[in-house]
Amino acid sequence: MVADGLRVLFCGINPGLMSAATGHHFARPGNRFWPVLHLSGFTPGQLRPDEQGELLSYGLGITNVVARATARADELSPEEYVEGGRLLTARVTRYAPRWLAVVGVTAYRSAFGERKAGVGPQERTIGDTRVWVLPNPSGLNAHWTAATMAEEYARLREAAGAADQGGSVSVTTPSS
Known part of the structure; x- marks a missing residue:
């Protein structure tokens, strides 16, 4: 789901088996992407994968680094990641979102x-597109809670100039 003029293009690693079966990003129950997207203020309510x-x-918008579905991201080869990065760069160059948000x-x-x-x-930039790396919302990434992920996603939302869509996170920007 990519279009011209996006504020943020979210980019997952690759489809999990549930996402591949349903055709919906972050479809596995327990994945925290959709709740975190709402908590961070990107959406007015929590969307379902469908x-x-x-x-x-x-x-x-939303896309993936690698198109091949796997049970776990660690099943991907280094070559698949590099090729995925090349293809993602071409996609970002074509659609020119304000921000590319790599989730992981x-x-x-x-x-x-x-x-x-x-x-x-x-x-790094890709043309005029800025890049932000976000924590992976997989349940396997237990050292990030939904609340701490939502704070990081909200920092991106503010940087991207996305209007607050009803999220409930207060954001403090760390001092350098």
């Missing part, structure tokens, strides 16, 4: 060769 089409009305620091590091990248805004 409502992903509504993202476009908020200036948001390891995926970003692998796809773009940025070994020391961390969560937050990146130095």
Whole structure:
């Protein structure tokens, strides 16, 4: 779900088996993407995976680094990540969203060769598109809670100039 003129293009790692079966991003029960998107203020209510089409009305889109479905992201090869990064760069160049939000620091590091990248805004740009790395909302990423993820997503929302859509997170920007 990509279109011209998006404020933010969210980019997951690759489809899980449930997402591949349903055709909906972040479809596995327990994945925190949809609740965090709402808590961060990107959407006025919590969307279900089958409502992903509504993202476009908020200036948001969604895609993946790698198209191949797997049970776990660690089943992907380094070559798949690099090729996915190349294809993602072409997609971002074509559609020129304001921000590319890669959901998963390891995926970003692998796809773009940025070994020391961390969560937050990146130095890299793709044309005029800025890049932000977000924590992976998978339940396997237990050291990030829904609340702490929502704070990071809200930082991106504010940077992207996305109007508050009803989220309930107060954001404090860390001092440098």
